[in-house]
Amino acid sequence: MEDGFTGLEAAVVLIAFVVIAAAFSMVILAAGFSISQNVGTEVTEGVHRGNSGFVLAGSIFAVDTNNDLRRAEHLEIPVQLTPGSRPVDLRTVSIRFRGFHNYEEMSAHDPLFNSSPPPSRFSIIRPIRDDQNPVLQPGEVVVFMVKPVFSWDLSPNSRFTVEIIAPGVHPLHIPFHFPPSLTTYTRVG
Numbered sequence: 001m002e003d004g005f006t007g008l009e010a011a012v013v014l015i016a017f018v019v020i021a022a023a024f025s026m027v028i029l030a031a032g033f034s035i036s037q038n039v040g041t042e043v044t045e046g047v048h049r050g051n052s053g054f055v056l057a058g059s060i061f062a063v064d065t066n067n068d069l070r071r072a073e074h075l076e077i078p079v080q081l082t083p084g085s086r087p088v089d090l091r092t093v094s095i096r097f098r099g100f101h102n103y104e105e106m107s108a109h110d111p112l113f114n115s116s117p118p119p120s121r122f123s124i125i126r127p128i129r130d131d132q133n134p135v136l137q138p139g140e141v142v143v144f145m146v147k148p149v150f151s152w153d154l155s156p157n158s159r160f161t162v163e164i165i166a167p168g169v170h171p172l173h174i175p176f177h178f179p180p181s182l183t184t185y186t187r188v189g
Contacts, residue, residue: 056077090142
């Protein structure tokens with residue numbers, strides 16, 4: 001009889017372990033399903049972001065408006081989004097200028113579509129949109145006018161970098177090495 005009770009006790013303990021293991025496995029499975037759903041969303045977002053960014057859409061020019069060929073006053077940089085990118089609000093863009101004499105982060109001029117922003121600002125000089133719509137769609141090309149405060153870095157033989165940055169897309173890094181001499185409208189990239 002005691003052997004029967006011992007067997008019955010062992011069966012109860014075994015059933016208790018199985019019930020506890022089943023409860024823990026359900027908790028672990030639920031956590032795994034939750035994590036896997038989030039991972040799928042994150043992977044999709046990462047793939048989308050990895051395929052999106054700014055790219056050059058033509059030649060870059062250094063422009064000398066003062067007929068002083070010792071340095072240019074601004075850069076004209078044509079860019080577009082890669083195919084499949086999400087639209088970008090150009091008001092959220094920042095441009096970093098890193099030169100030997102100067103480092104600055106430029107923000108958008110208000111109004112954004114303007115043919116002559118003040119120093120330390122950038123604007124869109126082409127196309128001029130009558131509706132002032134600041135959203136850049138994939139396939140559209142805009143030309144940034146980048147106007148640093150100090151233009152000493154825009155002189156012959158200078159080296160510097162311009163970075164165009166927007167939330168949610170890969171930045172565009174453009175290294176420059178200016179030619180030994182400048183004209184009023186010099187192609188530099």
